Amino acid sequence: MPNRPQPKLNLRILILAFVLLAAMATLGNSFWVMFKIQKQELIDNALQANQAYAERIASGVQQVLSSDQTRLQYASLIIARAINDPQQLAGEAQRLLEQDNSFNSVLITDARGTIIASAPASLGLNGQPIRNQGPLKQQQPIISNAFKSLTGHLVVFVSQPVFDAQGQYLGLVGGSIRLEQKNALQDLMDRQVRQDGAHVYLVDSTRRVLYHPYAERIGSVVAADPIVDAALSQSSTALQAQDAHGEQMLAGVAYVPSSRWGVISQQPLANIYASLEETLSKIIRGMIPLALFGLLLMWWLGARISVPLSRLAESAKRLDSPESYQRISAIATHYVESWQIRRALLLGTSLLQEKIGRLNQQAQSDALTGLANRRAMQDTLTLWRDSDKAFAIVSMDIDHFKRVNDTYGHAAGDVTLQVIANLMRQNLRSDDLACRVGGEEFMLLLPNSSLRAAADVAERLRASIEAAQIETVGHITVSLGVTLWRPGGVSLADALEKADQLLYQAKQQGRNRVVAEELSQAPA
Template sequence: MSGKSLLKIDLRGLILLLAAATALITLGNALYSSYRVQRQQLIDNTLEANRIYAAKLAASTDQFLHSAQQQLAYSAGMMSKPDGLGRAVEEVERLKSQTDSFNSVTVADATGKVIAISPETIQIVGNTLTSVNAQRALTEQKPFISQPFVSFAGNLVVFISHPIVSDTGTYLGFIGGTIYLKQKSMLHSLLGSHFYTDSSYIYVVDENRRLLYHPDANRIGEAVGPNTVIDAVIRGESGKSQVVNTASVEMLAGYAPITSAHWGIISQQPIETSLLALNTLMLNMLKGILPVGLLGMFAIWWLARLISRPLGQLADCAKNMDSPEAQGKIREVKSWYFESTQIKRALLLGISLLQSKIGKLNKDAQTDPLTGLLNRRAMAQVLETYRSEQTAFSVVVLDIDHFKRVNDTYGHDTGDKVLVQLSKIMQKHSREADSVCRVGGEEFLILLPGTSLEAAGNFAERLRLAVEQASMALIGHITISLGVAHWPDDAKELSETLKLADDRMYQAKQLGRNRVVAHAVEGTVHSCEPQ
């Protein structure tokens, strides 16, 4: 696994990103909240408008039916006088000529025999009426409005009846008017006079769910299926509701009952049509906000550039603090606000300290005098470079098994030769970018930049085999124990990573020496046995 490349972003980009995110979130929230409020308000207003319209139209229809009943009652009163039925023909003609309330008017005597009818094109004078509504009029002998029915001529008809009773209380017959629901009539004109041009429409149903009026004349007489609004209105309720019609279109409906006839009026409009104006409004609002938003983003970009420029310049200088011209470049940076001024002062002070440190470090040997490997000071510098550049690496810590016996048996000079030969083996198996360090008497450390834990374990195993197979001067063969760890996967701090590798090396010794131990997950020991 190669070293992890950590995301870097400069201050200007961070300010722009934060400002843009804040602006977009605020704008999005404002637009969404405004849309939701306006949408609900439009829906509520449309529902209320449809409820009011349905209620007014129901009241007008009720008034029309009541007026029609009054007209029949007046005619019945005129014919209740002595020899009043003799004027039946005159009375039906008067009703037809004075009002468009009825498509036809009929007068029948107490036996159901027709004695007058208008228009005269209907040739039933002298016939006895046997229809359900005629028999009802003869039997009940009181005013009523019938349920819609299909006449002999195939018309969908509503029949309004009023009894004719003499001054002495004798039942003389009845006068009735018919209203054709599929043809031109005053009721049809009343329901068809729709004053809205916003795709809303009305329809009328009776208590049997039959359509008595609909903009599509072909549907008049059709029985409507389950519908919550129709269910409510035929129960005599009025109100408003969102409902899905038979064409699966979501509608905003208002409804009201026509109490005198047990009918219901529903006024409704597609919700999509109601919200068209809102969509246009939101689009115009967005167009109005966009120029201001772009201007604001330009202003934020300019301010971000102004704020981040001195810090960016100081950061560039900080990367090359060891260069001779670094101090001069830092002094040229225009730090116009407090924080950048303090950073500038700290960098100048740091350069002075760095230069003094460099002078001192140049005097110190950075390599181990015996083996020529990097010493602890050099190792610390390498680690600091890895930290500052966020370079992932693996570390291998190794120790010679039973090295004290070598010194005790063959002397320290022989032990030193073993250390030198071991150092050469480690350098031979390491890459140019790797750092091989001596950190103690017989303890060594190898830093492997851009190397995964698994690859480092394989490297450690190859090194272990090479040492095991190598012939050392005077003493023959030696073995080593190795521990492996990875930064930043195993630990976030460098010191913790080094300690973890050291602990694993001691685990290798505890497990019998001459082996590699690496942890992929805390608590799991991976041991590579000798081949």
């Protein structure tokens, strides 16, 4: 009506405001999607890394303690023959002390627990009763929890009973490991330095800290802490929980069975958020110039664009949807300006979809080897099963891989795993799927393959791995189990179990071989 006031907004401003709002909604949605995906990916990777780290350290601790017990067992045989020779007993105690840096002191007792020989002699322990009477009563190999020694130090005691040829108990021989002094166990833990804000510590079954990167924590008893509870639960796992100090942690834990100790590798959840915030900040800073350019462009096009711009703005709200690229491409643009906007949106859609695709790829890939991970393998198995596609399953394990890590270090072990992954890619067809499902455990899925063809692939892969020269490590071998799953037969779980059983047969038959066998196809 004539008496109505003239609107203060023109089409250019309305269009610009609409485009800005749509762009902000799109960016907000895109950042929220990226934030959620990236956050969960970082948390999952941190949990997996900490669990793997704790397992490796627990294995190392187990090896150190087993080596100590083996040396003490050998010494007990010598001591049994020289139980009445003080000079020889003193020499044997000194030999054990000087053999390596495992023990900070060594002592030998009679059946009543009186010390009859010790090293170093400067401690003056001969003639005194031992503080920890548990090994005397149990008369079996023991790795103790931490306790105060006769010299007032906080120690762990590794002992071995001494029996004569008739089986009569003569006493024990043991070595103490001072928690505050350098020794083989502490050297092992000191080498476990993390660069991602994580730290590792060791507790005994009474929750007393045996090792911690902060020396003042050694000897303290950890209060109620679900992470420590998990570490002492005789299992290996990863968890997100609040520690005894009230801080949210991403932790991996492992159990040392011979000593009933727990290994904890953990890092603050705040570190993950800090890393994520830094990444998002870089993305935002990188997008600012493009955003400013887009603002100027929209202002110039506002006077000339109506319907096409409206459609483009509407499409811009859903850049993260899979069909967004096709939808934007279908919008008609009859002039250069609208064509440029469409091109810019298509570019933004491609970059966003590429980023989301990379994040999805990371979630489906093993970080070290680039092979498919267990999640991707399960998704593929489900898809092939639902589409009634027959496929061969090859279960593969590296022979004596623990020796590689123990002899050359975990870095060489990682290189070995990467070489194996590359050889797998070279020996497989484009439709085959190579997966890493554990530390040195791999799985190959070969669709539309016969058992014989799969066995040939496995044998070719085995031979190429055996022939490969790996830097530092040299040559290694693998064992493989091969079976075939057909629709209407046994379950996927039974098929995977069968492949693992065949793998174990290969190892039992001497390793470095392929064992293939048909499945019984009766439904489970």
